[in-house]
Structure formats: C-alpha cells, structure tokens
Amino acid sequence: MALKVTTTNRVPAFLAMAVMNATRELEATGVDVIHLEVGQPSTPPPVAVNAALTTALGEVATHGYSLAFGEMTLRRRIAGHYADYYGAAADPAKIAITPGSSLGFALAFLAAFDHGDRIAVTTPGYPAYRNLMLAMGLTPVQMPARAAEGWMPSLEALEASGEPLPDGMLIASPANPTGVVMSDDEVKAVCEWCHRKGVRLIMDEIYHGLTFEGTPTTALLHSDSVIIVNSFSKYFCMTGWRVGWAIFPDELVETVERLAQNLYIGPPKPMQAGAIAAFDDYGALNLHVDRYRENRDILMRGLPEDFLGETAPCNGAFYLYADIGALETSPDSIALAEAMLREAGVACTPGVDFDQEQGHRHMRLSFAGSTAHMKEASRRISDWLPKYLKSR
Numbered sequence: 001m002a003l004k005v006t007t008t009n010r011v012p013a014f015l016a017m018a019v020m021n022a023t024r025e026l027e028a029t030g031v032d033v034i035h036l037e038v039g040q041p042s043t044p045p046p047v048a049v050n051a052a053l054t055t056a057l058g059e060v061a062t063h064g065y066s067l068a069f070g071e072m073t074l075r076r077r078i079a080g081h082y083a084d085y086y087g088a089a090a091d092p093a094k095i096a097i098t099p100g101s102s103l104g105f106a107l108a109f110l111a112a113f114d115h116g117d118r119i120a121v122t123t124p125g126y127p128a129y130r131n132l133m134l135a136m137g138l139t140p141v142q143m144p145a146r147a148a149e150g151w152m153p154s155l156e157a158l159e160a161s162g163e164p165l166p167d168g169m170l171i172a173s174p175a176n177p178t179g180v181v182m183s184d185d186e187v188k189a190v191c192e193w194c195h196r197k198g199v200r201l202i203m204d205e206i207y208h209g210l211t212f213e214g215t216p217t218t219a220l221l222h223s224d225s226v227i228i229v230n231s232f233s234k235y236f237c238m239t240g241w242r243v244g245w246a247i248f249p250d251e252l253v254e255t256v257e258r259l260a261q262n263l264y265i266g267p268p269k270p271m272q273a274g275a276i277a278a279f280d281d282y283g284a285l286n287l288h289v290d291r292y293r294e295n296r297d298i299l300m301r302g303l304p305e306d307f308l309g310e311t312a313p314c315n316g317a318f319y320l321y322a323d324i325g326a327l328e329t330s331p332d333s334i335a336l337a338e339a340m341l342r343e344a345g346v347a348c349t350p351g352v353d354f355d356q357e358q359g360h361r362h363m364r365l366s367f368a369g370s371t372a373h374m375k376e377a378s379r380r381i382s383d384w385l386p387k388y389l390k391s392r
C-alpha cells in the first residue's frame, strides 16, 4: 500500500543514532573505533541496583502492571532525593515514573500544549525535543545560545523578536550538546520570567549530578508551575533500563495520569525495584563524575586548538561542543565526522543534529568513556587532522 504522508512519518531521524549504526557496521568489519558519539555512561549502575533488580525478579509482585505513575515506594525515594540533594520539597503524588525521560517529554507536551502551540527551545539542543514536537503538531521556536552570549538562551532576545511570546519553553541544564550549566540565579530568573509571562516551563534536569563545580540546584526550588523531567539514564548509569521521572504541577497531574494509562499503562515494574537502590551510593556515582572531569581535561588539553575552536565551557554533562569553523572556509561537520570515523577510527556526532543552521561548524564529542579512550582519541585526532587538512 502507498504510504500516506502524515506529520508523524516526516519526523526527522536522530542523527546520533544513525552515526552509532554506521559505527557498528564499521566495527563488524574489524575496524577498531573509539566511541565519542554516544551520550551514555560506559560504566554499570552501582552494584546495589543490580542486586535489587535480581531480588525483584524472583518476586511475584514485580510481574504485574505498575500504576500509571509508577510504584509509590520509588516515588517516595525520589522525593527523599530532592530533600537530601537540593533541600527541595517534592510531593510523591506529583512524581510520575516514566519509561525514560523521553516519555516524560511526551507526557508533558501532550498534557500542557495544544496542536499548533509554540514552544521555545534552546538551539543547539537535544534533537528529540524538536522532532517529537513536530510529530505532535507543536511548533518549536529556536532560542539561539551562542558563544558570544556565554551559550545561554536570551529571554530579552525572545521578547525583542517581535513574535508573540511562546506558549512554552524547554531548557536543559546541564545542556546537551554544550555541557553548559545554569547557576541557581539563572534558573530562578527563567522560572520567574516564565511564571510572570504565563509561559509553561519544562526543565530538563537529566544531566543533574554531572556538574564539575558549584552547588546543585533544581527549578523545583523556584517554581510551582514548572514541569521537571529527569532520568536514571545519565548520573545513575542506567541508560538501557528505561526509567525516568517527571514532576508535574498540581493542575496537570490528573491529565498526565490519564495519558500515561493510555500510552503505556505503567512503567516497567522490575526496573523500578532496581532504581530504588540507585540513591544509596552517591559516593560510587560521584567517582564517575570525577572521571568525566578528568576526561574533559584530557580532551581540552590534547585536541588540536583549531579543532576545539571556541568550545562552550562544558562544566557539566559529558559533552564537548567543538567549533570546527576555523578548520575550513566552508566547514561541514557531517563530512568531517565521516572522514574521522573511517580514517582515524573515532566516532563523534555532527553538530547539525543539534542545530540545523549553525551545526555544520560544530562537532559533539562525548567524554563518558574511559580515560584511556580519551587519551587514545585525542592522539588519533591530533595525528589524523593535519593529514586530512593537507589532503583537501
């Protein structure tokens, strides 16, 4: 049957995943590749998490459906995390456990917005936001974050644009792909602005815990209308477990519950049993953060200056957003990423995935891997780049 062209089947691909597939194909032919393309920890979750899952698998109670918002034991444990980690009060009744934060976004978009609504998103930014919005008939509005403005989205520029204010705003801190972290004052200012202007704010806090300086903060401290989205995928090293959570304001809780029931019934039960143990050992998790910091420093010191260019500060997450603009007169991050993969055996993600206009002059490098891999990647890129530039 001929394919009916719908909004949904025109949804763009997530390029980072396409790079991952190309890399796997190359590896299958025996080529040794260093993976700087994937945004996932290279280490497993704390042992207590695996042990809790193993125990749960033997229990009949973990085999049935979970409630739409997930297990109350885990929701209470998450509320405890907000109290311990940030000194913030989170009501377990408003916390929804989701199959990854990805479904948290889907719930937030469906519950808070209507077809055609405009949502401001930071550019460069995580591509799935924009792609999912387009698939749902929402309109992403770009809020450029550029080196000249310290990589922060400008509310003043949004107000001065002459366009009507957006219905919603989605910001991630620490950010993907730049690693930029907002201060508590900056988070507070965005919360207050959105509240004042009637703009529904969604804060993506999925990279929380992965910060290299400063005191942790959450938008929950500054707003009772914000939607917080978070996950066990990054700091807690549980990417493939597909467990996340979102905290909804009072007025959206009932709608979200009905949506969750109809979208996926409830989040996976055994994974929640494992996730409860994730908060028991911050010490083990923070050792990974120390390694990420060291990895970042190795890349910043070891990579050629003209490859790094005007890199964003990367004080958090595990990404370095290199500005390759100085390398060529017409930089092309897709061509450079392809050549680097085939000729140097280093995979990374072209910036066009995160910014369709300016991303051709950027490359995202993930430093979530081992320290040995960061050293080897920087050696390979430094050896290869001059040869590549000479051959052009």
Ligand SMILES: Cc1ncc(COP(=O)(O)O)c(C=O)c1O
Residues within 6 Å of the ligand: 039, 099, 100, 101, 102, 103, 126, 172, 175, 176, 204, 206, 230, 231, 232, 233, 239, 243, 244
């Ligand atoms: C900024 C950001 N938000 C959300 C996600 C989705 O994560 P998950 O669905 O694994 O929780 C990612 C994944 O890389 C991300 O980078």
